[in-house]
Amino acid sequence: MTKRDRNQTEQRILDAVGKIVVAEGFEAVGVNAVANVSGVSKVLIYRYFGSIEQLLAKYLEDNDFWLNTEFPVMQYDNVKDFSKAIFRAYIDMLRKSPALRKLYRWEFTTNNPAIEKLRERREQTALKIINAVSQQSGFSLDRVGGISTLITASVSYLYILSENCGVYCSLEINNDSGWDKLLETIDFMFDKIFD
Amino acid sequence: MTKRDRNQTEQRILDAVGKIVVAEGFEAVGVNAVANVSGVSKVLIYRYFGSIEQLLAKYLEDNDFWLNTEFPVMQYDNVKDFSKAIFRAYIDMLRKSPALRKLYRWEFTTNNPAIEKLRERREQTALKIINAVSQQSGFSLDRVGGISTLITASVSYLYILSENCGVYCSLEINNDSGWDKLLETIDFMFDKIFD
DNA sequence: TTTGTTTGTTACCGATAGGTTACATACTTT
């Protein structure tokens, strides 16, 4: 290219990964694809990152999914509002990040050290929140964990699916109206749970 | 092979598709794979089915995912028990069918007429149930739809993920203990909702 | 200036994918 600059080249490669992930998902990140999109010879991918696996690990590290995500840390007077806020934040995170949706999809078909690391961090964050809610509410860890699992899994599923499918179980998941209804449903549930 | 028998050959091909789907998912169903597993020359796949797409369409039709699934049709005196039974049946269906789990996973990355047809049927079934529950309970369609979406999406997500991941949000999803907890959570929710 | 190293490209390799052509043989029909 114009100038010799390893850092810039590495960044170009990483940027290409990001583009591919957002557009087609992690499944489509291959040496040739990255080389083409970045405009960099694929030899350099191996030279600078070792392998596609390691390149993706670096990408995940850089983009820091779930690692530094700051959730509302119990700045609410009551557990009910706190619970509602947590899942509102979770929904917002997935809404704003196509890469995160692609990451969750990728998890269904792939297992590797980078993914497992992310899962561990996610579990840690979840446990922290579950513990806090359990203590404040008096509900058992299993109870709070069950409810959390139910809602987060659901939201994740619907966001992943929404990229390919407009309606699920009568809910329009490809526009805001459906998500408003879902949010309202979650609020309703918490109203009933914390009566 | 030993004898010339088109029907048997077609069946062998379809059986091979089934094996591949269960073992590796729809993503892995290609001409070469099907030819190898079935022991049939790949030319015949094209000759008898036209393409892999059409072969998969036939497979889906034969195996009839979701098309003729009979759900408990309101043989309960109260809506609460009926609701619980519905989702218990849904969980059971996914637990017993690895192919269905693979189908749901495939939906995330693929769109084709066969899948869309299945989605339509699924929506029809869902709407029927939602209508019935709404009428019996007095809850609005949106309310019942929201709750149904939340639970079915969640269960689907967890079952798909369970093939690659042991724990999600503090819940063990790769053994019965986790699923018992989730079932218990769903029951708890309905107890709160139908107070 | 010369020597060695880093950055980069081109061209190639083997494996595997989807897809087709050509051919052999069994069965049907007349």
Added chain:
DNA sequence: AAAGTATGTAACCTATCGGTAACAAACAAA
């Protein structure tokens, strides 16, 4: 029996994948 059709296989074609070797040029150090 002869002709035509249905069933099957082997071999091949092209495209693309991951991966590497060989080479060119810029830069740093001696």
